[in-house]
Amino acid sequence: MMQAGYLVAPGRVELRSVPAPQAGAGEVVLRIRAALTDGTDLKAFRRGHPQMPMPTRFGHEFSGDVLDAGAGVTRFKAGDAVMAVHSAPCGECYWCRAEQENLCERVMETKILGAYAEQLLVPAHIVERNAFVKPPSLSYEAAACLEPLACVVHNLSLLRPRSGDLALIIGTGGFGLLHAIVLRALGLRVAVIGRNAERTALAKALGAEWGKEMALDPQSIGEARALISEISGGRGADRAIECTGAVNGWLAALATVRRGGIVSLFGGPPPGSTVPVDTSRIHYDQIELVSPFHFRPQDVRRAYQLLAEGSIDVEPLISARVPLAQLGDAFVRLEHGEGVKFAVIP
Numbered sequence: 283m284m285q286a287g288y289l290v291a292p293g294r295v296e297l298r299s300v301p302a303p304q305a306g307a308g309e310v311v312l313r314i315r316a317a318l319t320d321g322t323d324l325k326a327f328r329r330g331h332p333q334m335p336m337p338t339r340f341g342h343e344f345s346g347d348v349l350d351a352g353a354g355v356t357r358f359k360a361g362d363a364v365m366a367v368h369s370a371p372c373g374e375c376y377w378c379r380a381e382q383e384n385l386c387e388r389v390m391e392t393k394i395l396g397a398y399a400e401q402l403l404v405p406a407h408i409v410e411r412n413a414f415v416k417p418p419s420l421s422y423e424a425a426a427c428l429e430p431l432a433c434v435v436h437n438l439s440l441l442r443p444r445s446g447d448l449a450l451i452i453g454t455g456g457f458g459l460l461h462a463i464v465l466r467a468l469g470l471r472v473a474v475i476g477r478n479a480e481r482t483a484l485a486k487a488l489g490a491e492w493g494k495e496m497a498l499d500p501q502s503i504g505e506a507r508a509l510i511s512e513i514s515g516g517r518g519a520d521r522a523i524e525c526t527g528a529v530n531g532w533l534a535a536l537a538t539v540r541r542g543g544i545v546s547l548f549g550g551p552p553p554g555s556t557v558p559v560d561t562s563r564i565h566y567d568q569i570e571l572v573s574p575f576h577f578r579p580q581d582v583r584r585a586y587q588l589l590a591e592g593s594i595d596v597e598p599l600i601s602a603r604v605p606l607a608q609l610g611d612a613f614v615r616l617e618h619g620e621g622v623k624f625a626v627i628p
């Protein structure tokens with residue numbers, strides 16, 4: 283038997299004793315060493331999630347040690363430290379063959395949840411394509427950042443950032459701050475706006491030249507425009523990256539990008555939301571809108587390289603380490619605006 287964290291109702295987490303998993307052919311059982319909290323999990327904790335009917339195991343950013351490798355697994359053996367993401371595309375559907383594996387029609391239904399637990403069964407399709415041996419130089423907590431970093435790397439392929447560009451990041455959650463780390467490493471000048479003063483300060487500590495606390499309500503769109511105008515000599519941001527998933531964030535991104543710039547709509551607003559757009563701004567100012575979703579295996583490999591080479595340091599995003607028994611408390615703390623990511627150490 284083993285302990286696993288369940289989300290049983292909005293705001294309620296329980297630890298349950300469940301049978302320990304067994305590795306079938308091609309599969310691997312990990313003893314989880316670190317599982318990170320993430321915005322999707324927090325959203326589910328607050329109000330439930332359509333793809334996570336409760337009670338549900340949850341947690342999808344993880345690293346661990348191989349307890350057992352099933353028949354036919356050649357890439358890993360018992361004792362190996364492993365980092366992986368929680369999904370892999372099927373490789374066969376229309377989207378996979380069109381090189382849009384992030385949109386694979388099976389990638390969401392075959393993903394795994396349940397990293398907030400002592401053990402996790404990693405299925406064969408993930409073992410084959412989206413799992414790696416963790417280098418000893420990398421902590422288990424940093425290694426568990428592979429999944430969010432893969433999302434950011436996928437964004438880069440659409441955002442096409444250039445060294446020296448001015449990037450505005452809207453939102454200071456884990457993804458906004460991770461973008462700040464990556465874009466700084468690529469040589470961009472970074473401005474960050476967000477609602478949380480501590481996290482805008484953290485963005486500056488991570489290398490953002492400008493970090494400003496803003497309500498991100500309709501009034502702050504003008505405030506954001508004034509800030510970027512001042513920084514850029516009236517031109518606007520070369521790249522605007524929206525990481526709040528709120529309509530006001532989308533509007534702020536559209537209002538601050540320069541002529542010929544690129545807006546990346548990284549955060550997803552609730553289904554049914556609509557955004558009023560000035561068509562002349564899109565057409566005559568030739569603003570390119572990109573909307574990255576999820577990631578492809580090549581993004582996961584690149585994210586792995588960035589972490590393994592030590593090109594970026596994600597440790598500052600880990601606010602605290604907590605035992606599995608404090609999983610519920612960690613989400614309550616996040617709900618109150620405390621911390622960025624908590625590492626759950628079973």
Ligand SMILES: [Zn+2]
Binds near residue numbers: 371375377388
């Ligand atoms: Zn597919």
Ligand SMILES: [Zn+2]
Binds near residue numbers: 321342429430
């Ligand atoms: Zn995540």
